[in-house]
Amino acid sequence: MAAEGFPTTGRVGRVPDAPAESLRGLVLLHRRISGLAAADDGPIAVTRLLADHLGAVAAVVSADDGHGVLAASAPGADEHRAAAVLRAEVAEPRWERVLAAARRTGRAMRVPGQGTWVRVVVPVEVAGQVTAFLLAEEDPPHRARAAALDGSAADDVLLLAAEHAATIVGVLLGRERVLAAAAGQVRDDLLSGLLLGRARSAAEAGQWAEHVGLEFGSSAYRVMVVVPDGGAEPAPVVGDAAGRVDPLTAARDRLGRLVPGVLAVLRDREMVAVVPGRVDPVELADRLASGLVRGGGPWPVTIALGREVDDLAGLPRSYDQARRTVEAARRLGREGRLLRFEDLGVHRLLLQVPDPEDARAFAREVLGRLVDDGSGRAGDLVRTLARYFREDGSPQRTARALSVHPNTVGYRLRRAEELSGLVLDHYSDRLAAQVALEILGYMDDGAVGADRDDAR
Numbered sequence: 001m002a003a004e005g006f007p008t009t010g011r012v013g014r015v016p017d018a019p020a021e022s023l024r025g026l027v028l029l030h031r032r033i034s035g036l037a038a039a040d041d042g043p044i045a046v047t048r049l050l051a052d053h054l055g056a057v058a059a060v061v062s063a064d065d066g067h068g069v070l071a072a073s074a075p076g077a078d079e080h081r082a083a084a085v086l087r088a089e090v091a092e093p094r095w096e097r098v099l100a101a102a103r104r105t106g107r108a109m110r111v112p113g114q115g116t117w118v119r120v121v122v123p124v125e126v127a128g129q130v131t132a133f134l135l136a137e138e139d140p141p142h143r144a145r146a147a148a149l150d151g152s153a154a155d156d157v158l159l160l161a162a163e164h165a166a167t168i169v170g171v172l173l174g175r176e177r178v179l180a181a182a183a184g185q186v187r188d189d190l191l192s193g194l195l196l197g198r199a200r201s202a203a204e205a206g207q208w209a210e211h212v213g214l215e216f217g218s219s220a221y222r223v224m225v226v227v228p229d230g231g232a233e234p235a236p237v238v239g240d241a242a243g244r245v246d247p248l249t250a251a252r253d254r255l256g257r258l259v260p261g262v263l264a265v266l267r268d269r270e271m272v273a274v275v276p277g278r279v280d281p282v283e284l285a286d287r288l289a290s291g292l293v294r295g296g297g298p299w300p301v302t303i304a305l306g307r308e309v310d311d312l313a314g315l316p317r318s319y320d321q322a323r324r325t326v327e328a329a330r331r332l333g334r335e336g337r338l339l340r341f342e343d344l345g346v347h348r349l350l351l352q353v354p355d356p357e358d359a360r361a362f363a364r365e366v367l368g369r370l371v372d373d374g375s376g377r378a379g380d381l382v383r384t385l386a387r388y389f390r391e392d393g394s395p396q397r398t399a400r401a402l403s404v405h406p407n408t409v410g411y412r413l414r415r416a417e418e419l420s421g422l423v424l425d426h427y428s429d430r431l432a433a434q435v436a437l438e439i440l441g442y443m444d445d446g447a448v449g450a451d452r453d454d455a456r
Contacts, residue, residue, distance in 0.1 A: 043071035122166035197316035220277035363436035
């Protein structure tokens with residue numbers, strides 16, 4: 001492990017007074033390792049003890065992909081340098097095979113080292129799962145320790161010490177996990193309080209914001225709400241072989257990888273994130289949602305964005321806007337995509353109508369037979385009318401957009417007037433028609449109407 005990175009002679013910083021190979025010395029060493037279960041330093045306290053009292057190079061590496069070095073110590077070497085050497089070492093393919101074997105057996109392993117070096121690998125378990133590995137290595141011919149036990153037992157000292165040390169590291173990591181979970185819950189509660197405006201004063205809100213890491217003086221923020229698509233059967237979410245992963249949990253995890261340090265909380269059936277203004281929300285939403293499905297396919301979630309705000313008082317407003325945008329997506333049949341509050345237009349007013357069916361009934365009354373006619377030709381007429389409004393009443397631009405002759409546009413508009421009873425030269429009729437088309441979803445560029453099935 002460390003033969004290439006550390007000297008093999010004269011490298012022991014301090015030799016213990018009592019030889020560790022003596023039975024008494026081994027018992028004392030175990031006691032000292034056990035005493036570290038309450039250490040505030042975490043795993044580094046264990047690797048430091050192995051380095052100081054055994055003259056060994058020791059490290060704790062994560063069991064996750066990449067095997068990050070959680071702690072590393074070596075006699076006569078700075079701990080940052082020790083971590084750097086170990087990081088490069090465990091990145092080699094052979095170590096992936098060794099660690100996989102240790103995980104599979106769940107037991108300590110002797111690993112051949114270069115020359116006379118002795119290596120051991122011990123799985124570290126937390127709550128019945130291997131979450132890390134303790135690695136230890138020494139060069140017996142160069143250690144300044146007496147062999148008071150018989151030869152085979154003396155060779156087992158490093159293994160025995162490492163096994164006990166791995167148990168204590170498991171205790172420390174378990175304690176850190178509990179503390180991290182508790183701290184995470186506190187952070188989530190404070191973030192939820194800020195989003196809902198529950199602070200009793202501006203000063204208290206400022207304290208909460210400081211605790212969770214919001215810095216409005218240097219950045220603006222907007223609230224993102226992610227909800228599962230309530231439409232068709234969702235595509236398999238990235239996870240286990242069967243795709244059985246909650247999309248909101250997967251979304252929060254992926255968002256954390258895309259924007260390190262982003263604040264996100266799971267609330268009811270939504271994932272809420274406070275996204276810094278420096279992040280392009282459209283690109284982020286696309287990368288977030290597309291990364292939740294295998295092999296492409298429809299988004300399994302709807303993503304809604306509130307307006308960007310530059311002060312803490314605006315955060316609840318941005319959250320409310322994002323939630324209203326989610327409701328608009330549901331009413332308009334536009335789930336499984338990104339919607340921004342600022343793009344809702346007249347729908348921000350339509351959301352105030354308590355019963356969506358009342359709005360749809362109004363739209364059908366305005367458009368009359370234009371949406372009640374079951375023929376395909378009526379569909380062409382209503383789509384032409386919507387495009388005409390989108391092109392600001394220009395028959396020429398409408399014709400180019402629909403790839404038809406301007407005379408065809410004129411004919412369709414006249415037929416639309418006949419079927420609906422509207423007079424497009426009258427301002428009130430034009431306004432009513434546009435609102436009706438917005439309600440039914442025809443004004444959404446490139447999208448089919450939410451009530452398209454009803455219109456046929």
